[in-house]
Amino acid sequence: MTAPKTHAEAHRERRDIVTGEVMDESRLIRFVAGPDGSVVPDLARKLPGRGLWVAADRASVEAAAKKGLFSRAAKAKLSVPVDLADQVERLLTQRVLDGLGLARRAGDLTFGFEKVASVLSAGKAAWLVEASDGAPDGRRKMLAQARKASPEPRIFGVFTSEELGLALGGENVIHTAFLAGRGADRWTSEVLRLSGFRPLLPPEWTASWREEP
Numbered sequence: 001m002t003a004p005k006t007h008a009e010a011h012r013e014r015r016d017i018v019t020g021e022v023m024d025e026s027r028l029i030r031f032v033a034g035p036d037g038s039v040v041p042d043l044a045r046k047l048p049g050r051g052l053w054v055a056a057d058r059a060s061v062e063a064a065a066k067k068g069l070f071s072r073a074a075k076a077k078l079s080v081p082v083d084l085a086d087q088v089e090r091l092l093t094q095r096v097l098d099g100l101g102l103a104r105r106a107g108d109l110t111f112g113f114e115k116v117a118s119v120l121s122a123g124k125a126a127w128l129v130e131a132s133d134g135a136p137d138g139r140r141k142m143l144a145q146a147r148k149a150s151p152e153p154r155i156f157g158v159f160t161s162e163e164l165g166l167a168l169g170g171e172n173v174i175h176t177a178f179l180a181g182r183g184a185d186r187w188t189s190e191v192l193r194l195s196g197f198r199p200l201l202p203p204e205w206t207a208s209w210r211e212e213p
Helices: 058-066 069-074 084-106 113-121 136-148 161-168 182-194 205-210
Strands: 013-015 022-024 028-033 039-041 052-055 109-111 125-130 154-156 175-179
Touching: 039 084, 052 058, 052 069, 058 069, 058 084, 084 109, 084 161, 084 175, 084 182, 109 113, 113 125, 113 136, 113 175, 125 136, 125 182, 154 182, 175 182
Parallel strands: 125 154
Antiparallel strands: 013 022, 028 039, 028 052, 109 175, 125 175
């Protein structure tokens, strides 16, 4: 029988090649040298080769590229794609979107205004996922409901209703609640990495999020 992972094994730490800081893998992006000597993002941490770890934010990835830190860490001449940070953002965005699809199949999501409002009132939501192009009035009401919830859910507003619909197998998906639990914890890890590359909600939502209902 395989022994269960210890806490230390489950949360491994790596050194960021930009700052030298040692941090949990969940806060880093792994890169490897591809067969052609180019730097390749490995978000799933499964590609063969020595891992080159960089903090999960655009500034760090761009610094590693501009300062030749990938080559220095690998002790070999590596070529860096000019759009490496954009590549990482696209891959992270897709992983977050795919994670919603997995959560739907696992029964970890609730859809629709009334159902989501009920989950928020019961304090069962880890995340409120709102379509970025949803009607402002409905969004304000939902954000106000979320603000009153205990505990308050985090708010995510990256995807359009069409993108959410394609990922979740529905149409006109506007309001979604990600139920608290292990699935939400795993998704949160991906979302936090994405937050280093793009905002998790449009700036104009901030006022609505904090306004009194």
